[in-house]
Amino acid sequence: MDWWKQIFAAFKKADIGQVAYVPDAGHAALIDACIADQDIHAIALTTEEEGVALLAGAWLGGVRGALLMQSSGVGNCINMFSLSSTCRFPLPVFVTMRGQWQEFNPWQHAMGESAQRHLETAGLQTRTAAEASEVGPLTTATLDKAFADGGMAALLLHQSLMPAKTFDQ
Amino acid sequence: MQDTRSDTYPLQRRDVVKRLTRGKDDLLVIAGLGSTAWDITSAGDRDLNFPLWGAMGGAISMGLGLALAQPQRRVLVITGDGETLMGMGSLASVALQGPQNLSICTFDNERYGETGMQMTHTSAKTDLAAVAAACGIAVTGEVRTEDALEAALPIILEAAGPVYHAIKVRAEKLDFVLPPKDGEHLKDRFRRALLGVC
16 A cells, blocks of 8 residues: 555544645645545644644644654754654644755755654654655554553654655756 | 833723623633733633743744644734734734634734833834734724724624734733632643543
8 A cells, every 4th residue: 555545544534633734746636635634624824833732722623643743843843843853742743754865955954854853862763665665554553652642742754755856957 | 223102192091801701701811921821810810821931932833733623713902013023924814714713913012011011013013913914804994092992892892803902001000919820720721621631
C-alpha cells in the first residue's frame, strides 16, 4: 500500500475528525483523501502553529485531530507546542522531510537537518519512517502516543519516500 | 509614536465581558492570554471557560477547532488586540471554514497590557474589523459606544457566523483576577463539563 494510504487508513481507524495542514507536495495525496472524506474536517492553515492550537480546541470539543506539515513548518510551531505540553493536549504530527535526500534547494537544509532536534526539545516523541512498509505501524504508534497517553509525537517521513523536486533542472 | 486616545474610550472591558458571558451557561469561552483571561474570570470562573496563560496568537485557532468539533454549541473567543495581531492569519482560516457557531471578540485597547501598556499597531494604523472582513469573515463590526455594544450583543451571541467584532475598550490598569493556571486542570474541567469525560 502507498505510504500515504497507510496514514489515511490509520487516521480512519483512530477516528480522526480534524486534519490540519499547510498545503504540501509530499502530503498532497493524503490531504486530498482527507478533503474527500465526509467524516474528516480538512482545515487549511496559513501557518503550522495555528494547527497546534486548533487541535487543542478540537480536543476540548471531543474530537481527535492530526497535524500535517513539512520540516520547515516545525520551526513555526515552537512556542505553540507549549500549549500541548503544558495542558497535555494530544498532538500527533506528521512531517514530510526536506533537505535530506536529493534536495535541490539548499535553503531547505537548515530545518531539514534540525527539525527532529527541535521537535524533541519541544517535548515531542519522534519516530522516522524511511521505508514505505513501516509507515503504517509507525503512524499507529504515533497516534497511540498522542491519544492513549495525552502526549505529543511526530512521525518524520524521510524525503526518499517523496518524488524529488527538481525545479525543472 | 504615542497616541493616548484609548485612555478615554467609553467602553470598559470588565463591563463588556459581563454582558457577553453572564448567565450564558452553555457558552463555550476561550480567552487569549493576559487581560482577557483575567476579564472572563472577573465575570465568574466557570468550567466552560478556557483562559490561556500562554500560546500567544493561538486563541482564535483554538476557537475554530472547538467550533468545528461542537457545531451545536456557541463558541466565543475573547482576546486582545496584541494576541489577535500575532495570529492574524487565523482569521483567514476561520473565514475559509466558515463555522456558523463561532464568534470572536477582540477587546482592543490599542495596548500591550501585560508588558507595560505599549502601543499596538491598532493604535496607529491597523483596523482589525476591516482585516477580518478582508479575510472573508461574513459578519464583522467595530464597536465603540454603548449603543453600538447593545446592538452588537445579539449578533455576537446568536447570529449565524463566523462573527468578528473589534470592541474598542478603554486602556486601563485593573486588578488581576486570576483563573486557575494548571493547564491540565483547565482542560479536564472543560471536557468534563462539556463531554462528561476528561
